[in-house]
Structures are given as structure tokens and as C-alpha cells.
Amino acid sequence: MKKFNIPEWAYEFHGHKCPFMPIGFRMGKLAMEKLGVSQSLNHEMHVFSEMGIAHPQGCMQDGIMASTGATFGKGMIEKLYYGKVAATFWYPSKGAVRIFLKNEFADKLTPHEFFKYRKQGVEPSEIPEDVRQDIINMVLIASEKELFTVKMLPDFDYKPVKGSFLKSKCEQCGEYVFERYLRVREGKKVCIPCSEHNNSEVTMPRPK
Numbered sequence: 001m002k003k004f005n006i007p008e009w010a011y012e013f014h015g016h017k018c019p020f021m022p023i024g025f026r027m028g029k030l031a032m033e034k035l036g037v038s039q040s041l042n043h044e045m046h047v048f049s050e051m052g053i054a055h056p057q058g059c060m061q062d063g064i065m066a067s068t069g070a071t072f073g074k075g076m077i078e079k080l081y082y083g084k085v086a087a088t089f090w091y092p093s094k095g096a097v098r099i100f101l102k103n104e105f106a107d108k109l110t111p112h113e114f115f116k117y118r119k120q121g122v123e124p125s126e127i128p129e130d131v132r133q134d135i136i137n138m139v140l141i142a143s144e145k146e147l148f149t150v151k152m153l154p155d156f157d158y159k160p161v162k163g164s165f166l167k168s169k170c171e172q173c174g175e176y177v178f179e180r181y182l183r184v185r186e187g188k189k190v191c192i193p194c195s196e197h198n199n200s201e202v203t204m205p206r207p208k
């Protein structure tokens with residue numbers, strides 16, 4: 001049986017061994033294959049992850065970043081908050097592809113002992129190594145057909161925001177701000193925190 005190989009550094013980057021980082025890694029690899037591209041060195045691949053917040057499956061996004069090079073830091077991955085294990089990958093002049101983790105494969109993973117620990121609140125790094133390796137192996141030996149629904153999106157249109165080096169000083173706190181984020185308050189160009197607070201207020205995130 002052919003076993004997919006995940007480089008050790010990807011696990012190190014992610015921090016623990018779980019099944020979803022490898023799922024994302026494989027998603028990214030498959031997307032690059034479908035679009036005929038290799039790992040992005042700069043600002044090529046854009047990823048629209050359908051993940052929301054607080055799902056354990058969110059780990060897949062670290063796998064996607066690791067394999068495609070479309071990282072958070074480079075501003076190449078965005079979240080759509082649909083709560084699905086899916087993502088659309090867009091590469092300039094190559095097109096776009098959406099990859100979804102099949103329900104059948106998700107159902108195959110669900111009864112695994114790994115999730116019994118997770119549901120008791122045990123963090124992945126605290127789960128016995130053999131349990132983790134076993135569920136990861138399920139991901140590594142699965143075929144692409146077993147794992148994913150793949151759909152090419154010929155009509156997908158996207159215009160990335162142009163990169164900008166333009167910055168100015170906030171007229172209140174004096175800190176540099178990229179111009180896109182300057183606001184006008186009482187005739188002064190100010191940063192967002194200064195636009196929302198008076199001088200007398202402590203500039204801190206307000207509790208919700």
C-alpha cells in the first residue's frame with residue numbers, strides 16, 4: 001500500500017501529531033497538482049479556507065500552509081467561516097479548485113479511539129503515541145479518491161488587493177500606520193485605536 005509522506009518539519013511547525021494537519025497537507029498537495037504549480041515562494045497561491053472557529057479540524061489549515069506556502073504571514077490564506085473541512089485554492093493564470101473532505105472519510109475517522117480522548121478534553125499531544133500514529137496512518141494510506149471531492153472552478157474570479165508600502169504617522173499617537181488603515185477624526189488622520197478612543201481612555205481591546 002502506498003503511504004503518503006509528510007515531512008517531519010510540518011509536524012514540528014504544527015506542534016503536535018494529529019490527523020487533520022496531514023489532511024490539510026494532502027489537500028494542498030492535491031490542489032497544486034490539479035493547478036499544475038509548485039509550492040508558492042511569494043504571493044502566488046491564495047487559499048480560502050471554509051473553516052470556522054473552534055473546530056479541531058482547523059488543524060488542517062496548518063497543513064495547507066505547510067504544503068502550499070500560502071501562509072497567514074504572507075497574507076495568502078483567508079477563512080470563510082462556513083464550518084466545513086474544505087478550501088478553495090486559486091493561483092493566478094492557472095485557475096481555482098475546491099477540495100472537500102468526503103463525509104464518508106470523516107465518518108470513517110469518527111469512531112477512532114483518538115476522538116474518545118478528544119471528547120474527554122484530552123489535547124492531541126497528550127494522547128498515546130500509538131493511537132495518534134494509527135489515525136494518522138489512516139490518512140496517509142487513503143487514496144485521494146477516498147479522501148476528497150475535487151472540483152475545478154473555471155469561473156472563479158478573484159482580484160487580490162494590491163500590496164502597498166504607503167504608510168503615514170498617526171497624528172495622535174505618532175505610530176506608523178499603513179494608509180489603508182488611517183481614519184479621519186476631527187480633521188486628523190489617525191490610526192484605528194486612536195479613532196475609537198479619547199486621550200483619557202486606556203487603549204485596550206474592549207471586552208465583548
Ligand SMILES: [Zn+2]
Nearest residue numbers: 018020021059
Ligand atoms: Zn492538530
Ligand SMILES: [Zn+2]
Nearest residue numbers: 170173191194
Ligand atoms: Zn494612533
